[in-house]
Amino acid sequence: MTLLALDDLHVTYRGGRGDVPAVRGVDLTLAKGRTLGIAGESGCGKSTLALALLRLLPKSADVAGRILLNGEDVLTMGWGRLRAVRWADASIVFQGAMHSLNAVHRVGRQIAEPILLHGDTTEREAAEKAEELLGRVGLPAWRARSYPHELSGGQRQRVMIAMALACDPDLIIADEATTALDVMVQAQILGLLSELVTERGAGLVMISHDLSVLSAHCDEVAVMYAGRVVEQGPAGAVFSEPLHPYTGALGDSFPAIGDPAARLRPSGLPGDPPDPADLPGGCAFHPRCPAAEDRCRSEGPALLDLGDSRRSACLVTQSRRSAARAAEETA
Amino acid sequence: QDDDTDRLMIAYDQELDTFNPFKQQFVISYNLSLLAYDTLIRTDAESFAPSPGLATEWEESDDGLTWTFTIREGAEWSDGEPLTAEDVEYTYDLLIENEDIRDWNIDFAGNLVDAEAPDDTTFVLTLEEPAPNDILYGGTYIVPEHIWSGFDDPADPTANDALPIVGSGPFQTVEYQINEFIRLEANPGYWDGAPGFDEIVYVVYSEPDAAVAALEAGEVDIVSKLNPAQAEALENADHVTVNNAQNRRFTSLNINHRAATADGDGFGDGHPALRDQAVRTALHTAIDKEALVDRVLDGSGDPGVGIMPEIFTDYHWDGGGDLVEFDIAEANGILDEAGYEKGPDGIRTMPDGGEKLTFRLYHHADNTDYATVVSFLTEWWEELGLEIEPEPIEMGTLNDKAYLGEYDIVFSGWGVGPNPSEIMGMYTCAVLPTKTDGTERSHENYFCDEEYDRLQAEQKLVADAAERRPMVERQQEILYDHAGTIWLYYQNNIEAYNSDKVANLTPQPADGGMITGQQGFLWAYHSATPVEGSEGSGATAASDNPTATILIAAAAAVVIGAGAFLIARRRRATADERE
Amino acid sequence: MSIDRRPAPAPVETAAPGTVAGALSARGLHVGYGLPGGRTARAVDGVDLDIAPGEIVALAGESGCGKTTLARALLGLERPTAGTVTHNGSPLRYKTKALKAFRRKVQLVLQDPTGALNPRHTVYDAVAEGPRIHRCGGDERERVARALSQAGLRPAEKYFLAYPHELSGGQRQRVVIAGALALEPEIIVADEPVASLDASVRGEILALLLRLRDEAGLGALVVTHDLGLAWSIADRIAVMYLGRIVEQGPADQVLTDPRHPYTRALVSVLPNSPVPEPIVLEGETPDATLIPGGCRFHLRCQELASGAAARAGVDGACRGSELPVLRADTADRAVACHLHASGSE
Amino acid sequence: MTDTHTDSAGPPASPRALARRRRRESAARFWAQYRRQRAGVTGLILLSAIVLLALCAPLLADGSALSVTQATGGRMDPPSAGYPLGTDETGRSVLALTIWGSRLSLVIGLTATVMAVLIGTVLGLTSGHFGGWYAWIALRLSDWFMVLPGLVVAIALLAVLGRSVATTITVIALVSWAGTTRLVRAQTLSVQARPYLERARALGAGHWHQMTRHILPNVMPLVLASATLLVPTAILTESALAWLGLGDPNVVSWGSILNRAWSSGAVSARAWWYLLPPGLAILLVVSAFMMVGRALEAVLNPRLRGGGR
Amino acid sequence: MTDETTAPGPRREGPGADGEADAGSEIPKATTGFGRYLLKHVSGALVSLLLVLFSSFFIFRLIGGDPVDQLTGERPVTPEQREAMRAELGLDQPLALQFTDYITGTLTGDLGTSFQYRQPVSELILDHLPATLLLSGTGLALAVTLGLWIGSRAGWKRGSRYDRAHTTTGLLLYSAPTFWLGMIVILVFARYLGLFPVNGMRSAETPPDALSQAVDVAHHLVLPVLTYTAVVYAGYLMVMRSSVLDEAGSDYLTTARAKGLRDDEVRRRHAVPNALLPTVTLIFLAMGNIVNGAIVTESVFSWPGLGRLFVQGIFYPDLPVLQSLFVLFSASTILAVLCAEILYWFIDPRVRKQ
């Protein structure tokens, strides 16, 4: 069953120095019990997308399109309904646990807050639930009485996860939930997250810039570039056999150890990440694209289905695929 | 206190130093003592002449050394005990025998040899040297022996702190709140007749403006030391009567004519030019005292001539028509003639062409009138080709400089009593300092003159004003001509009272005299009576009933608050839906 | 300049460090930070390390293990509590002048290029700062332009007057590197040089380091917590744990065949790791103020926990006997683990 | 982030000349940002007007307007054609007094601030940079001055030092440097901790180089903003001191005018024309400085700047 | 955006260290940390206090002038009287002895005897303290409540009409000299409207029963408190506003919103408590301003409090009173700051980190 469906989502930040189209037409769907990874480098619109899901963007952001959560459009909801949906239906784990926790409240209280708000429980029950949740993420119950600063980064991130689970939401959005953490801790948290999701059958949106991490933990991966999804498909396939040059480059940035091709040969993309306020015409990736052709400069590619439940927004790949398919057909 | 109590509310701005009448220095303490106690002889309300107090009669022996007083019968202490000559003897014995008290009052007490009360109504005082004026104007407060003999140390300033004060005068202090008020209750059995008011309350108003507002609002009945603007404002109030009374004090300029010790050793750093009487006279000539009175005091005062202000008609010297007249040109002429040529910058120099005539002019930093006077003086004197450097200085430092001789021209001023020898004694050679460290401070501006001293010794012994007057006048003339001190003006004491509430305030002296600041006895407060049906009138409605104001204000606050709250709620209802 | 001509002091160390000209070495290096309450954080606790020109050494380890401290100590920015840093065989002296001379030869590149550039200085100023401090003389403009183009910012003139905020992260890091190159150093110490850069940009910077090594014979110590990065550029790798190097050797060998349990654990959690099962370490976060006795890793060691150490009969040694400092001059690989008691092979 | 550097490519001019141009450009950028602060612009206009007025005082009302002997007005006359704002108790024009008063009030405010900022910057910079016992003493001292009640100290010092414009300035500077020291120190410490100082050290930079090339330029803007906010405090302190009767009564500043008004009974006389102008003048100048200072802070301190997240 | 010159940019956090199961063994040991924290701040405060104690003695000795002159006013004094008075005031002793007497006296609570009032200074202070506490207490409470309340709303809705109206008003009031505002208030409310008394704390005429006295004091209190509050609240408004602004973009607020809290709940429960923290210290740090305000307000309204006692003492100069009040004022600010620091430990968990 479709839990989340984005339909041509656009987000534009209106500002003094012109508009920033941070998200430019994204279509995505996510079913219950599945994990969707969103990859892409800094500034490509990942967080904007995440915030848009619960309409948490600042006033300066214009949102267009549709966000269907359990079939209901988040963007047209009344504020009261929206508040009810928030956290109870979908919760978010933000990147900076350091700043996403309120420094002056004990963590137990912060976890209990949405329970009290959305459920019909007493403070006591909420507090017990909070302690239980802490246990679920591997923290002792007495940690509920700690203040955020008394916890390490990984512990804080776990508190955030516990908080996200507080109202048994259908959808959990993890926006760079592990970026700042050590590899060891990162592995723990990612493991914990996917475990919890499968266990509960909730949907998980996992946002990261590390494609290799996503491929290891997600069912499906969408790669974003300059506010658009440029490639989408089953995680393993996207990583091992990218259909968009950008995906390839991103994958190569995280070399696999033992892969002699990567040894003493670091690979990266020439040029700089795009400025969303000043995007090049045509395919936004063309200035950095090793395979760019002339038409890439003028023609904006659409995200097309290329079979095997994979989609790509690269003209070159698309034509190659269709050529291959044509060849196959003729063959 | 029920509310029919007739209270005379007096604004005052000074703190009280002590309730011990032998140790006090402050005007307010002096007033409280005058109200609480009696003296043997008091100065009358007419013209400061000695008149009977506790003593109905007195007699001086031929050698002037023995004085016999007849003590009034029937006088009582405020606690009901009778007042007898014993108490008088006790009081004078304190002055003679208690070393501390004697030292404190040495000018007067140093001359006392013996005090004796042969019977309940007779008191005999023996002196070492004749000093008729000291006795007539000396004003010793007679204290109750039955109370004072219980004090451990009567010289202690806090000895007499127990309230209510027991005295024989018309009002005794019963309550004192520092920096707020002093309350005195009338002595209904006062021998000179019960006072017209039941209570006097001195209320602290350290800002004159506040006192003025209070008088207008009817919160206070008598206000003094007003400035012209305040007086003008009060004259517009129907219930207020302004009394622009002559005062007892003078304001003068002391010129460093030569700071020197009794031995004649000069010290300090006074400008040499000022030793020249011509320069001093030129300075004097370039002061328009009329203008100062007009412009600074708004006419509330008189140009200064000599030590004794105009209020003391017996001893005031008017110069006999031979006064220095304001004339810048003449002053310039004097300086030219004396050889102080102008330099290229227009500033005169010493005749030898050396030092410029640059004078430091020190004035009291806290007195804005002085600052204005300084502006005038500076502008006039600069027209003489002098360079004036005015500098406001804290009183303490200013005195230090004055007594160290480290000044050129400095402001000064004294309150003067009816007996001229007291203040004039400060100009005698006898009080010149013996050291140059500035610690001996009995003299005024290092004046010393043989003739002056001779006259001083002579007039001191003369009790009769008519006989004494020419000598005192001559003394003032000597000072005037010397021009070491220039008397600028006698500033009036502008007072105002609530004439809807108070009547029969006897002024002292009778003609143009003052209500506050009286000498020898507070005639005004004793004679004052409440105006019929005055209770509650004169005050504005609002301040009359503070409760009402508060209630109204509170109600208004509640209404406004509630309104604001409701509006806020309504706003919130919509704000809910936004972020 | 002068440093080369100064007579070298008599060798003090047994294992004469820095036999290669221009090599930067640490011998028995200890750095401690005094903390309130009289505790000391032994951030670097006995390290031997050599970096030769023309060689890229990666220093890896988890957060707080002392990588940055070691790097700073190598640059003389931190005074060691014990041990020496030698350059060209002569021990580093901490006099202002000596340090200044030393820093012409050894340069630093920091993690965060945004922070490493003064926002009020133009690119030109930032790159020219070193030559100006050292009064290098010559044509400053020329020198700056050369350094910039060496760092891959071409044409250099285009970037002269840009302010850091006008540049992308990768460009900024190149400016920082150019600033170091302007002094023509022999060795660069780079502390997490790409950690704050976008994934796709990293490769470029790393490639630059490799190119400088190949073309200019530059030596580099690259501090990182990303083993994949070490794989892409390092000739040798040193893995650090709690102030000590626990394993070192040629990068490909160490990473494909990690021997120390800690290194194994680090490698195991990577995607597509050569170690089959992810090993998630148990136990408290290492704390530089409380270094356990025995093997400093024993509290978290999976080999000890799983009983493998006991089976090998070294569990007592793990808990009780300290391991010697890994010598830098040992041949290929070195492991500080009782299970690999020979230490090297 | 626009590539502004590209348009300056052109024929290679000398880096120095170009740097100057860059500086001009960044000044222009600063101005463009400042211009967006409406209150700041209002404040700036107000301030310029007042400064202009102060400078032109001799033209608007010649010095004789302050002469008591030549004053022609009556005692505290209400506003009239000859005296648009009435007269004071010696018959001088309140308007002229207020105009002339602006000079001293501004001079005292500015000089005291410059002194305070100078002391504060030097102490803060050196103590932040060098540390050690010197910093400890400087810090303790500034902490001490910081917590002492300023007016109390100022009153006490004025009583000791005597009254003159110079002492007033000194005293105000003495009670206000501590804040700057703390600010500069904190800022120095934070700049000190930035990687670019580490980089400079690694490049071999000495203390002087670090302080003058890196720390000071980064501290200065904040110092400038805080100095702008110190001026109003200084002006207010001066006026309070003068009003309490601790100023030099022989000079004309707004505070001393109000002191004279107060002690000559203007409140009793309901001489609002005597009370309002100097007070309003203080209010205007102070709020103008505050507006400018706050705008500067908003432009220079990005923490207050950003909207959104 | 142009160069980020000032505050450190958002620094990327280093990888946080993390431990696994830290089973309920140890609860963070806050107490020892607090001990050290307390010791550090208390000792700092003590040093400051000692400095104040020493300096107060010497500062006021420098004023110069023989207090006897002031005591005797414009009346002639005999050398004997002068000597007696000097002896009584203890001025005849060598300075060193006066100093040791002063120190031992102050430490044992004997503050000497006022020159002016001939009363023990400690009694004088106790007499005047309630008035000051009443005025500044009421004023401060009002100012803090008003300032924080308005400030938090203005900051939350930055740029709104509410914000602009209140910041402008606040700015103007903040820019008005206290004494001048007091004079104008007197002019309007007392002189023209005659609504309130302008002087002192109570009328001598008021019946002594508690209610009338209280009403009377309240009546007198209105104008001074109005003036005081008007000038002081704006400071708190600005501080609170910018503090809320600082918090406004924080991620934890987005989290709070994501949880489904209402806008004003987010403000009240999350933004304000965090924004209050820096403000609380500022409130205490502003003790100096409170003293300044008290001095000026008390002087304008002849309020019988310590501030006015001090100002009057200066013109005297009443050394014992000045010394003691200087120490008292400074000590109260120093202690207030100390309190703030201690309080901070308890209310801001972040402080306990070190």
Ligand SMILES: Nc1ncnc2c1ncn2[C@@H]1O[C@H](COP(=O)(O)OP(=O)(O)OP(=O)(O)O)[C@@H](O)[C@H]1O
């Ligand atoms: N409040 C805002 N106002 C204007 N522009 C914004 C705002 N928030 C984000 N942007 C811009 O929108 C673009 C997308 O930002 P977003 O935070 O979604 O990126 P991201 O992919 O999450 O990057 P990162 O990996 O750095 O977190 C960026 O260019 C950013 O500068």
Ligand SMILES: Nc1ncnc2c1ncn2[C@@H]1O[C@H](COP(=O)(O)OP(=O)(O)OP(=O)(O)O)[C@@H](O)[C@H]1O
């Ligand atoms: N200035 C300092 N004062 C006290 N302790 C310090 C200081 N700098 C570092 N430490 C401590 O020394 C240890 C090593 O720190 P270091 O910064 O070298 O680690 P790192 O390996 O670079 O970590 P990261 O990967 O987080 O950068 C840590 O425990 C740290 O807390």
Ligand SMILES: [Mg+2]
């Ligand atoms: Mg993001």
Ligand SMILES: [Mg+2]
């Ligand atoms: Mg590090």
